Amino acid sequence: MGTGQVTLTDIGVRYGRRTALRDVSLRLGRGVTGLLGPNGAGKTTLLRVLATASGPDTGTLSVLGLDPLTPAGRRAVRRRLGHLPQNPGLPAHFTAFEFVDYVGILKEIGDREIRRTEARRVLEAVGLTADRGRRIRKLSGGMRQRVALAAALVGDPELLVLDEPTVGLDPEQRLRFRELVTGLGDDRTVLLSTHQTEDVAALCQNVVVLDHGTVKFHGTPAELALLARGRVWSSGKRADGALAAWRTGAGAFRNIGTPPTGADLLEPTIEDGYLLLLDGDREGADAG
Numbered sequence: 001m002g003t004g005q006v007t008l009t010d011i012g013v014r015y016g017r018r019t020a021l022r023d024v025s026l027r028l029g030r031g032v033t034g035l036l037g038p039n040g041a042g043k044t045t046l047l048r049v050l051a052t053a054s055g056p057d058t059g060t061l062s063v064l065g066l067d068p069l070t071p072a073g074r075r076a077v078r079r080r081l082g083h084l085p086q087n088p089g090l091p092a093h094f095t096a097f098e099f100v101d102y103v104g105i106l107k108e109i110g111d112r113e114i115r116r117t118e119a120r121r122v123l124e125a126v127g128l129t130a131d132r133g134r135r136i137r138k139l140s141g142g143m144r145q146r147v148a149l150a151a152a153l154v155g156d157p158e159l160l161v162l163d164e165p166t167v168g169l170d171p172e173q174r175l176r177f178r179e180l181v182t183g184l185g186d187d188r189t190v191l192l193s194t195h196q197t198e199d200v201a202a203l204c205q206n207v208v209v210l211d212h213g214t215v216k217f218h219g220t221p222a223e224l225a226l227l228a229r230g231r232v233w234s235s236g237k238r239a240d241g242a243l244a245a246w247r248t249g250a251g252a253f254r255n256i257g258t259p260p261t262g263a264d265l266l267e268p269t270i271e272d273g274y275l276l277l278l279d280g281d282r283e284g285a286d287a288g
């Protein structure tokens with residue numbers, strides 16, 4: 001098994017009678033993988049299982065060659081893992097620096113100077129050097145998100161599990177985040193969930209689409225876009241029968257679905273492939 005590898009086999013998670021994940025099997029290696037899916041698809045649940053924040057009801061997993069379902073394996077995974085949860089719940093009265101330094105203590109960086117140097121490094125990486133002495137309660141939502149991201153980076157973990165890391169970031173910070181993650185992905189395993197297909201196009205070598213707790217797609221972003229080849233076209237007005245259509249800035253309509261003969265076909269994007277993947281399923285479900 002290659003380093004940085006994460007393998008999930010037939011993972012199932014239920015909340016009472018609700019099934020959040022059903023027989024999810026995935027194998028991830030080094031690099032950046034994007035996790036897409038509609039609200040309620042199971043993305044956070046999957047990330048929490050990988051980050052050892054909750055255990056699955058069924059199935060097995062191997063994270064960096066360890067079994068997080070055993071207490072010893074779980075502890076070992078946590079030493080090598082960075083997790084940005086969906087709602088980090090940061091302590092409002094800490095400064096950004098104090099909080100990240102505290103995370104260093106939790107990550108067992110015993111030497112005070114090494115820990116402080118690490119805190120400065122991760123705060124610099126997320127562009128918070130100038131604000132490191134401000135209390136978290138006085139920071140903007142995007143800045144708090146960056147504090148939580150800095151906390152996930154403490155100790156330079158081999159595996160990063162990031163739940164919607166770009167939520168609340170302004171355009172400049174989103175670009176900075178892409179630079180940061182691009183550098184990380186070279187020799188680490190990064191799994192990030194997002195609703196932004198542009199982030200996947202810009203950052204990810206692989207993409208997984210979850211829907212209703214199951215894996216609908218696992219491949220490269222280019223392969224996801226190719227699912228919509230021949231099914232995206234331009235027209236002067238909204239095409240009858242298009243699954244989705246919108247007027248672009250240039251004034252023409254971009255239609256997705258089954259094009260009429262002789263349609264002016266457009267190059268598909270990841271978003272087109274994603275929409276067709278999920279809409280195709282719903283059409284099938286409606287028919288069935």
Ligand SMILES: Nc1ncnc2c1ncn2[C@@H]1O[C@H](COP(=O)(O)OP(=O)(O)OP(=O)(O)O)[C@@H](O)[C@H]1O
Nearest residue numbers: 015018019020037038039040041042043044045046
């Ligand atoms: N603590 C919980 N108790 C009961 N049901 C839950 C709980 N957490 C999640 N669920 C349900 O499990 C399913 C998957 O939720 P999850 O949060 O993993 O989805 P998600 O893909 O991350 O959604 P979003 O994009 O909205 O963040 C949903 O149907 C949700 O309602």
